[in-house]
Amino acid sequence: MVYVMQLLCLVVLVTCVRTVHGAIDCTKNDFVIGILSLKEGNSPLQEAFDAPATIPNSDVGRCFSTPNIVILTVEELLDLPKSGWTKIKSRIKHALINQANTKKEAGLSVVVGPFYQNLAMILDNMTIPYIVTDYMGFDWSDVSLIESTVNWKNMVKVRPPMIEFNRAVVDVFVMKKWESVVMIMPENPKENQECRNLARQMVEQNISPISYTLKYQDKQSMKKKCGEVLRNVQLLEQKRIVVCSPREEKYRLIQMILDEAKLFRMLDDETYSFFILDPTTQLDALTEINMYRRGLFTAKCDLFAYRYTELRNDTVRFQSGYGYGASDAERILNDAKFYYLTDNERARKGGHFSRDLFLRSLKKVVISDGTTHTGLIKFNATTGSRIGYTLYLYNHGGSNLFTKVGIWRQDDSEGVIQEKNETDTDIDDVSDRLSFFQVNDTVVRETRGIFDEVEKVVVVLEEPFVMIRQQPKGVVYTGNDLYEGFTIDLINKISENLNFKYEIILSPNNEYGGPKNGRDDDDSWGGIVGSILEKNATLGMGAISITSTRQSVIDFSLGVVSTGVNILITKPNEVFSIFQFLTPFSLELWMAIIGASFGVCIIYYILDFKSKERVFTVKSTLWFSLGTLLMTGSDFSPKRTSQRILTTGYLFFVLITVSTYTANMAAFLTKKNLEKPVDSFEQLADRDDINVYTVSGSATMNFLKTAGENTVYSRLWDRIMKDNGLIANATIGRDKVGQGSSAFIFDSMINSYSEKKYCRTQSVSSPILLQEHGIAMPKGAAFKSQLNIELLRLKESGFIQMLKKKWWENTRECDDDFQSRSSKQVSFDLKHTAGVFIVGCFGLGASLLLFIFKKLYVLIKSDNPFPPIRREENSDGSSTSKGHEEKLIYGHSDGKQSTV
Structure with a gap:
């Protein structure tokens, strides 16, 4: 009996656990997601929903026909800028019929995408939940939500409202006790609502805004106006500047102000503070690549901007109009489905889908497990606005690029602030929301790097980048001292400037890393890339090229040195010809x-x-x-x-x-004649007497392998495969070239070094596949910005150029440096002009032979070697001797002469 009771209790317990954890008995529910897209196939939301769903309870997947997606293009399909309500409704129904695999009467269950006022009104009228991922993201938008007086009942807003961004900016001014500010904004009232709201909040906090409105006409006139505004700022001795640019993608106002401020040397002045406000939250002017290109990373002033996602977690590419919230929309929907099913028995039994009940489920979603891209997700149960979120205050300038200096937390108990609320005048209330990183009243900046522990740097042994140091007699090198080369000098300098320690490890199989068997997943990589993916190393350095394939799984720094691909061949022997003067x-x-x-x-x-x-x-x-x-x-x-x-x-x-x-x-006559030289890839492809090699798993191999059919490079790839030309590293390739009748296709910098160091080799052809060597690191590495800034400094100071000279030019051991097919000038030698002497000797010999032949001929033909002399008298009494036409004068022993 006791065992029976225990068994019953166990069954009840299991049933309760299944109920608590969401075990659901249900039938299929039609669920149609409408995804807004600017153009067909241009929505990152579709990619998120096409991917496998992350569902908190596996039973939920059985209860919905998902994914069941309808793409609503705002310009082509819905034609939102021109269409009225009736047309938009009919086009939504038309899209359902053509795209959704469901019943006609089911309709849309939810719409996800950027905010459009006219669409929001239609969806509100149709009681369709509307998940708003961003505002003012495309080229046009009806109105900003900041001034909206409509009580949107069907809306859930993933992105924090702009009015709260403004409130966070005001709190910084209050905390720092700044009493005045210059505000620069667009002139159009329809496009500066966010700016005017910020000015209003500043006035309410006794901060005096000096506003400048700029009318956009063209780029040149806008640039001129920006310069005039900044000149007035200097004359007024104002040090706080807010640049407010709705639709930054359209106006580029932020970029123009920063460019002009750099010319006015305001960015080099530590007393200035710029606050950047972009209602799209895109902050395109403050992206890393733009900061590097425009030289803004050298700014000494403050370049403040709020973000609603931490940059160290920013691995999802921002797309205008969708924001970072697009990456969390799929998770929100799946959690809402779970709440919808567990709270409604009718829903589990496959009853008619209730949008009202699903809207309540959406507003109940709370995600606090740290798996979302935008932090804590929670909504106001009444308004559907995002609450409980965190805004991160970053300083984008100075020596520590992208430095988090403060955190602003929204109070989830009050929801979104309304214009009618009383303003906060107590600084204690501000400090509850805004906190700076402080130690003993000194701001300590939380930077995005560098290392606290000894980090491992994986390298490939490749001359002259990384080489084993020659050990003098009686000296034994260990650890990092065992290596030398260009890369070693570079990492030593970087570690010294950024104050971290490192340990060098060799890449498995001494490979750079490429996808195995054509697969690009994380488990298919070897070499340097594989070591970083497996977290066996933090940095990968050496002659590793930045390629799109590698960058799909890891990150790279800015380029260290530029390189390409060319050919290393056996240096052709000089061919001598005694008749070179005829050439x-x-x-x-x-x-x-x-x-x-x-x-x-x-x-x-x-x-x-x-x-x-x-x-x-x-x-x-x-x-x-x-x-x-x-x-x-x-x-x-x-x-x-x-x-x-x-x-x-x-x-x-x-x-x-x-x-x-x-x-x-x-x-x-002053050149060397070379035997059958190779100057280009085309000539190499036509030479069947030369074996062709390249490094297995390298970027060069991938380039040749994926070259189009019937091209020179595809022919070379066929030759490589035929000759078993895939080798482990460049050292083997150089050795094969040195043995003769071989060509090695690889990195032009490595080939150039081989030419200068190993005199049996010659680097030929203009480089192709121009790339850069970079420093490899894990995807989304927090220290990437500081590493990039350090590389830029080393380039600007000439340090990297000095290293190139040290390891390429100063290590030259070959006197002859062949740079092209025609060699450099050489000194004359007998072997170069022997043919001239031969021709001269031939002429001399021919004349002597002719002379001797003629004399012999004359002697043989004449019986009397001394014929008589016949004299004739002339009219003047003189006499003339006639005889043979040619006269020979013979000397006798008695001193007399005879003429023949």
Whole structure:
């Protein structure tokens, strides 16, 4: 009997537990979510609802047809700027019929998205709950909620109202006892309602606002007006400036004011305080990338702005019009479904969906487990406004970029402040809401870094970035001292300036890290990326390139050095030719010159063929042509007009030919001739006699692998796969290149170092795939801003440039630095001009042979070597000797001479 009673008690207990934890017996309920989108496929809300739902109780998923989503594009489908109530209602029904897989009479269960006044009225009339994620997010909006007198019964507002942001700004002025302020705002009354409300609250707290309204015309005129306002601020000696810019994305007023303030050197003055108020809460002008590009990170003044999410948790990309609340909307809806089912028995049985009951469930949602993006989520049961939230006051300037200096907490007992409420005049009430980080009355800024413990830095052994230090005899290096290189010097300097300690560890398999098997999930990465994802290291440094694939799973700092991809090849050997002096002209050109010279000889011979005073015989014509070509001249010159005209043309031809040859020869004779050099990726792809390699898992490998079909790079990738060209690191690639007949495609900085250090290698081709090496870190790392600022300082001071010179230029061991296919000038040697001597010797030998042959011929033909001399008398009584045409004078032993 006792056992039976215990069993019954156990059954009752299990039943109670199941009831408390939400075990629900239900049938399917039609649930249709209307998502507002500016354009089709442009809503981040759709991505949130398409993802697997985070439901507090798994039984809830069985009770709703989810996800059942209808996309309501505000301009194309609903046409909110122009359509009236009737058209908007009919278009909502049309969207339901076309998109929702549900009954026609079910209708929309809830609408999620930015606030639009005319849509809000329609949804209120149709009793459809409206979850507002943001205000004034798109290019147009009817009116801001700050001045709204309508009691919105169907609305739940995820983003804190702007009136509370204004109240938080006023509390800062009250706390710091600032009595006056300059306010800069747009002129259009429809667009400066938030600014006017802030001015009103300041007046009520006895703070004197000096307002400047600017009318937007064009960028240049707006910039000029901003400069005039800031000049007046300096003349009035005002130190507090509030820049209030609704729709910052449209006006860029905040950006213009900050740019002009920098020119006026107001950002370098610590006495100034700027308060940035952007009702869209986007704060585009204060994003990290903009601060770096515009040099605002050097600001010494205060750049205050409130945010309703902490920057250290800001891993969700802000999108104008949706705000950060869009990331929490799906969680709010799922919790509301749970409350709806547990509180209503009819809902569990699949009865008609009650929007009123679901609206109550929405307002009952409380999420305080720290899993939301915007902190505590809680709503006023009457108005549906967000309560109990926290605003974070950040200083975006100064040496500690993005520093949280205070927290403003909304009192969840009172809901949203109304205009009719009495203003707070007691500073004690302000201190209950606003608190600065203080120790002994000194503000201590909670920064977004740096490290309190010894952090691990994962690296890849890669010359000259990280290398094992050579140990002198009797010296043993350990720990970080075991390494040297560009990266080691850089991390030493960063750790010294940011005051932290680190420990160097080597990357698994000495790899940079790439997705395995084509997968991009966190478990598929190795190398540096995998070490960071597995939290084995905090930083990853070295020659790791910033790529979109890697940045999808980890974060990177700003670029440290720029790089690209080029080719490392075996340095071509010099080819010597004794006839190098012939290389200035091609063989075809030499043949053309010789042919032209012989052609001129023939024409000379024809022109002088029947002349009585014939000069251009075959022998003399050849001598004249060659003498002119070699610019030596001849013993005679043409006399006929036709011959002189021909000579003039031929001399001009010779002048140009000789001048061209002389100029080209000066270059060709002072260069090295290289054997079949490779200058580009195209030439490498056509060379089947060269093996191609690259590093496995590197950004270069991914680039070649994903190159389009039938491209040079796809052909190279096929060659790599065919030759088993995927290797572990650049050291192996350099060794293979040094062995000959190999090419290594990889980082241009590493290849450049190899060329200077290892003289058998040569870096060629212009770099492609221009990228930057960065410092890898976990996604959403809190220290990213300070690390980026430090890198910028090191760049501006020239430290990084000095490191590049130290590890690239100063480590050169090769005298010859080949930078292109044509080598640099070299000194003359006999091997360069041997052909000239050979030609000269050939001419000398030919003349001697001809002379000897002729003499022998004369001796053989003549029987009497001394023929008689026949003399003839001239009219003047003198005598002339006639005999052979050629006369030889022989000397005798008696001193007499004989003439032959």
